[in-house]
Structure formats: structure tokens, C-alpha cells
Amino acid sequence: MNDINVTAYGSTDYVGRSAFHLSDRDHNILLDCGIQLVPKQFSIAPKGVDSIASTLDAVLLSHAHIDHSGYMPSLSRNGYRGNYYMTHPTKEIAYRLWLDHLKIEGQRHWGESDLDRVFHKIRTLNYDKTFKLADGITARFLNAGHVLGAAQILIDWEGRLILYTGDINDRITPMFDGYDVPEEDIDILLIESTNGDRYVPERSKINVGLRLIAKQLTAENHKMILPSFAVGRSQETLITLALDDDLNDVPIYMDGMINVMNMITEHFLSEKWVSKRFLAQLKDAGLNSPFEKSNFIPVHSISERTHAARRYIARNTEGSIIVTTSGMLEGGPVHTYLELCGDREENVVGFTGYQVDGTLGRSIYDGERDITLDNGRGRKKNIVLKSKVMKFPYSGHSSVDGLKHMMQATNAKDIILIHGDKRNQEYILNYVKDIAQPRLIKEGVETKLLSA
Ligand SMILES: [Zn+2]
Ligand SMILES: [Zn+2]
Incomplete structure (x- = not known):
């Protein structure tokens, strides 16, 4: 041979x-x-x-x-x-x-x-x-x-x-x-x-923490920003939030490529590609898709003027959760949200994924609060991040x-x-x-x- x-x-x-x-x-x-x-x-x-x-x-x-x-x-x-x-x-x-x-x-x-x-x-x-x-x-x-x-x-x-x-x-x-x-x-x-x-904790334990913080914060009309990877982690985070009825009235905004990935995910929700347990959970919750809940709002559906929509979400007085790209804060809409509401101490930025050395996400994760944001059109802005930073150790x-x-x-x-x-x-x-x-x-x- x-x-x-x-x-x-x-x-x-x-x-x-x-x-x-x-x-x-x-x-x-x-x-x-x-x-x-x-x-x-x-x-x-x-x-x-x-x-x-x-x-x-x-x-x-x-x-x-x-x-x-x-x-x-x-x-x-x-x-x-x-x-x-x-x-x-x-x-x-x-x-x-x-x-x-x-x-x-x-x-x-x-x-x-x-x-x-x-x-x-x-x-x-x-x-x-x-x-x-x-x-x-x-x-x-x-x-x-x-x-x-x-x-x-x-x-x-x-x-x-x-x-x-x-x-x-x-x-x-x-x-x-x-x-x-x-x-x-x-x-x-x-x-x-x-x-x-x-150490990778069991998912169920991290999920309990995520849901608890989400409920507390939004009940007090604060905002939780969850920078998430478009493929995988954002769907997992959204599903975890979708399967908790206590969050049914909390607006959950979805921004960036996450919305495209959600649509692809919806297309493949069958036994061929996801677990039977998950499909049964959806059925019990009366859902065809976790992303179809009325409190799940793609940001582009609010207004064609995306910046105006983001400003509205960041500045209004409602408690809400914002799941957005990029996961390591190397760009994407998350910069706009940090610029618009990262100066409020009551809000939370929650990391849901591993942060590679050299990324903005990593430096915030490690304690840096004087940060430089990029609005995506080449304009840079320095801010002091005052919102609380939390770490959810998903892998x-x-x-x-x-x-x-x-x-x-x-x-x-x-x-x-x-x-x-x-x-x-x-x-x-x-x-x-x-x-x-x-x-x-x-x-x-x-x-x-x-x-x-
Ligand atoms: Zn991979
Ligand atoms: Zn890989």
C-alpha cells in the first residue's frame, strides 16, 4: 500500500x-x-x-x-x-x-x-x-x-x-x-x-446568567449590548433569549450580518441539520423559528436610514437588548452603539465569545476603557466606555x-x-x-x- x-x-x-x-x-x-x-x-x-x-x-x-x-x-x-x-x-x-x-x-x-x-x-x-x-x-x-x-x-x-x-x-x-x-x-x-x-462551563449555566442579567437590566430600562459573531454565536444567544418567556416583552434588536445568518438558519431548521431536542423546544414554544418572535426586531426593519434607527435604539428610554456585529469589535454597527450609549454606566456590554489578542474587544475585555471607535466611513472617535463590561464564557x-x-x-x-x-x-x-x-x-x- x-x-x-x-x-x-x-x-x-x-x-x-x-x-x-x-x-x-x-x-x-x-x-x-x-x-x-x-x-x-x-x-x-x-x-x-x-x-x-x-x-x-x-x-x-x-x-x-x-x-x-x-x-x-x-x-x-x-x-x-x-x-x-x-x-x-x-x-x-x-x-x-x-x-x-x-x-x-x-x-x-x-x-x-x-x-x-x-x-x-x-x-x-x-x-x-x-x-x-x-x-x-x-x-x-x-x-x-x-x-x-x-x-x-x-x-x-x-x-x-x-x-x-x-x-x-x-x-x-x-x-x-x-x-x-x-x-x-x-x-x-x-x-x-x-x-x-x-475551562468551558456547561452552556446551561452560562445561559442562566445571561437571562438573569438581561431581565434585571431591561426591567430597569437599561440596555445590554451583546457584540456577537454573525455565524453561530449570535443565533445561539438569540435562541437562548427567545426560549425565555419572561423576555417576551423586551425588544431584542438584531443588527449587521446576523440577520442574513438568521434567515439561512431558519431555512435549515429540520432534523437533518439541528437536534430533535431543539426542534421539540421550538414546537413547545409554538414557534416555527426562534427569530420570528414579535419582540425580535431586525434594525433595518425600523427605518431605511440605519443610522437614525440605531440612534433611536441607543437613545430611547426603553430597556432593550442589542445583538450586533462584530464579535470582537473590530468594526461593524457595535461601534455606533458604543458611541451612542456606551457612556451610560447603567448599561452593559456583554462579551459572548473569545477575544483575540490585538482586537478592540480584547483590550476592553482586559480592562481598557479609553477606546477609539470607527464609524465605518473612515471617521474615528475616542470615547471613554463607562458601561459595565461582563463576560459570558461561551465557546x-x-x-x-x-x-x-x-x-x-x-x-x-x-x-x-x-x-x-x-x-x-x-x-x-x-x-x-x-x-x-x-x-x-x-x-x-x-x-x-x-x-x-
Ligand atoms: Zn469554526
Ligand atoms: Zn476554526
């Missing part, structure tokens, strides 16, 4: 620009092709992908997040003419994120015509269905429990089973009941390692127990840690040492898979 090799073009001992090339003498397959977002700078492409694009037999995408999908359209520019395999929700979400990327960064990595070519070559698949990639090689998507449509990718390479987890979550979240584990034993496991030494990634469980349950012989920072990976290596000896690989170096 041929040796199988893996080459990582990014996301080895850090998070960003995931792109993993599996190859043997006759075949080349690419798993994910992301870009790394860097605060205040242009994004970074995975180095080395351009030169292999034309040799690829198949390209698979685990989920839409830009650190997994953002560089994919460049493959067509560099000579790849084959198919792109992903789930249907991932296609819908990725397309919106790709268009958004073009708006933000322009044609630095790829252009509109590349995107068109990719779009026509996308093949969408459901979870748990085996499909052919090349002679002797098949693949299957498994639910990852991470965001809508997110998949782990299981590859049968001439009888050897390789599981690439993409991003996985073991926790019960509003829409999912954690990742699935394949029934068969796995030979090689490429596993994310985002959370190592970070879209598996706890360290969940990672250990995956290693144990799959019985993998060769385990490679990817997509996590060094400190977390060291912690994980120590934490699992009684059941498994994972290894790390070097970026850009072709590495032989051990059981192959």
Missing part, C-alpha cells in the same frame, strides 16, 4: 488558515482552505496551497468559518477544476462570507470570477452519506456540533480511515447536542485543540474532556493535534497521556501518517 502523507499549510500550533493536504503517490485531496484574520492588518493566505491547486483530485470544506473557507476561491484561480464538497448550509453561509470578504479586502486573494467558478463546482451533501472522491477514496461528513452545517470529514483511503474533525464541540448548545463519533475505529485522527487550558469548541473522549472513542492509532495554540496543546498532551500520545506536525512539511 502507498504511504499517505499530510501537509499542513496553516493551523498547526495556532488558529487560522486551516488547509490540510492529504496525498499519496497517485492522489491529492485538500481539507479546508482558510485565511487567517489578523487584527488591523490584511488577512494571511496559507502558504504553499497555490502550487498544489492544479494537482488536486478533490477539495472538501468542513464548515463556513473564514479561517477554514476564506482562501478556497483562489484554488480555481490557480488551476483547480474539480469539485468542492460541503454540506448545504455550509455552502449558503460560506457564499455570504466570501462576498463579505470581497467587500472588506477586495480582490487581494481572489476575485469575483474565481468565486463564480467555485460556486458552480460545489457539490452539497448530507451528514452520514458516503461519496466518492477518487478511485479507492471515499468520504463522509459527520455532525460536528460546532455551527450550522459544520462537519467532521471521515475519509476511507483504500481501507485506511482518516478522521479530520474540523472544529468540534462536545457541549449541548441551543441547536446541537454535541459532535458525533463514527462507529468504526479510526486509524488516523486530525483533531482540533482550541481549548486546552481554558464553540470542545472542552478538553471532549477532546480526550474523541481520542478514546475513535481508538485512533495516530493522533495529530492541530488548530490550537502551543500552550493549549501542551496541556492537552499531558491531560490525555494515559490514553493517547498525540503528536504535532510542522507547517509546510510533508509528514507521513503513521498507520499508513
Whole structure:
């Protein structure tokens, strides 16, 4: 049998620009092709992908997040003419994120015509269905429990089973009941390692806190601003608020790309893509969609003049919740809300996601209150943030127990840690040492898979 090799073009001992090339003498397959977002700078492409694009037999995408999908359209520019395999929700979400990327960064990595070519070559698949990639090689998507449509990718390479987890979550979240584990034993496991030494509380505990604060604040006619990632976290936060009847009369404003993602989510509310438990909860609440409640208000529905609508929301005397982009405060409508009502001590800014070093979100999270805002039209403004800052420790990634469980349950012989920072990976290596000896690989170096 041929040796199988893996080459990582990014996301080895850090998070960003995931792109993993599996190859043997006759075949080349690419798993994910992301870009790394860097605060205040242009994004970074995975180095080395351009030169292999034309040799690829198949390209698979685990989920839409830009650190997994953002560089994919460049493959067509560099000579790849084959198919792109992903789930249907991932296609819908990725397309919106790709268009958004073009708006933000322009044609630095790829252009509109590349995107068109990719779009026509996308093949969408459901979870748990085996499909052919090349002679002797098949693949299957498994639910990852991470965001809508997110998949782990299981590859049968001439009888050897390789599981690439993409991003996985073991926790019960509003829409999912954690990742699935394949029934068969796995030979090689490429596993994310985002959370190592970070404690991830149960969602239900964080949700209790979020709902309590939301009720208290709004009862006193104050405002809670929740900067949220458009894909995933904002829907989860909104669902948590929607399923609490005590908040039925509290206006919940939704601003930014969140509204588009809500519509995509609504489209896929079926057993195929979300958990039965969640669908039953919706049914019990008499809802077809969590976002259809009359107190859930897309900001653009108030007025075509968005700034006027935001001013109205920020300055009126009602208690309300504002769920808005961007999640790390690197731009977006959240800046307008901070400018208009961040000077009031009674209001709360609540973080619902991880804040990367170098972002405005991170500096506020760490205690900075003299901040510079950007109104999106190039005008900067310095303010002193007086609103209270609260931290809700949500994570879209598996706890360290969940990672250990995956290693144990799959019985993998060769385990490679990817997509996590060094400190977390060291912690994980120590934490699992009684059941498994994972290894790390070097970026850009072709590495032989051990059981192959
Ligand atoms: Zn992700
Ligand atoms: Zn990721």
C-alpha cells in the first residue's frame, strides 16, 4: 500500500488558515482552505496551497468559518477544476462570507470570477452519506456540533480511515447536542485543540446568567449590548433569549450580518441539520423559528436610514437588548452603539465569545476603557466606555474532556493535534497521556501518517 502523507499549510500550533493536504503517490485531496484574520492588518493566505491547486483530485470544506473557507476561491484561480464538497448550509453561509470578504479586502486573494467558478463546482451533501472522491477514496461528513452545517470529514483511503474533525464541540448548545463519533475505529485522527487550558462551563449555566442579567437590566430600562459573531454565536444567544418567556416583552434588536445568518438558519431548521431536542423546544414554544418572535426586531426593519434607527435604539428610554456585529469589535454597527450609549454606566456590554489578542474587544475585555471607535466611513472617535463590561464564557469548541473522549472513542492509532495554540496543546498532551500520545506536525512539511 502507498504511504499517505499530510501537509499542513496553516493551523498547526495556532488558529487560522486551516488547509490540510492529504496525498499519496497517485492522489491529492485538500481539507479546508482558510485565511487567517489578523487584527488591523490584511488577512494571511496559507502558504504553499497555490502550487498544489492544479494537482488536486478533490477539495472538501468542513464548515463556513473564514479561517477554514476564506482562501478556497483562489484554488480555481490557480488551476483547480474539480469539485468542492460541503454540506448545504455550509455552502449558503460560506457564499455570504466570501462576498463579505470581497467587500472588506477586495480582490487581494481572489476575485469575483474565481468565486463564480467555485460556486458552480460545489457539490452539497448530507451528514452520514458516503461519496466518492477518487478511485479507492471515499468520504463522509459527520455532525460536528460546532455551527450550522459544520462537519467532521471521515475519509476511507483504500481501507485506511482518516478522521479530520474540523472544529468540534462536545457541549449541548441551543441547536446541537454535541459532535458525533463514527462507529468504526479510526486509524488516523486530525483533531482540533482550541481549548486546552481554558475551562468551558456547561452552556446551561452560562445561559442562566445571561437571562438573569438581561431581565434585571431591561426591567430597569437599561440596555445590554451583546457584540456577537454573525455565524453561530449570535443565533445561539438569540435562541437562548427567545426560549425565555419572561423576555417576551423586551425588544431584542438584531443588527449587521446576523440577520442574513438568521434567515439561512431558519431555512435549515429540520432534523437533518439541528437536534430533535431543539426542534421539540421550538414546537413547545409554538414557534416555527426562534427569530420570528414579535419582540425580535431586525434594525433595518425600523427605518431605511440605519443610522437614525440605531440612534433611536441607543437613545430611547426603553430597556432593550442589542445583538450586533462584530464579535470582537473590530468594526461593524457595535461601534455606533458604543458611541451612542456606551457612556451610560447603567448599561452593559456583554462579551459572548473569545477575544483575540490585538482586537478592540480584547483590550476592553482586559480592562481598557479609553477606546477609539470607527464609524465605518473612515471617521474615528475616542470615547471613554463607562458601561459595565461582563463576560459570558461561551465557546464553540470542545472542552478538553471532549477532546480526550474523541481520542478514546475513535481508538485512533495516530493522533495529530492541530488548530490550537502551543500552550493549549501542551496541556492537552499531558491531560490525555494515559490514553493517547498525540503528536504535532510542522507547517509546510510533508509528514507521513503513521498507520499508513
Ligand atoms: Zn469554526
Ligand atoms: Zn476554526
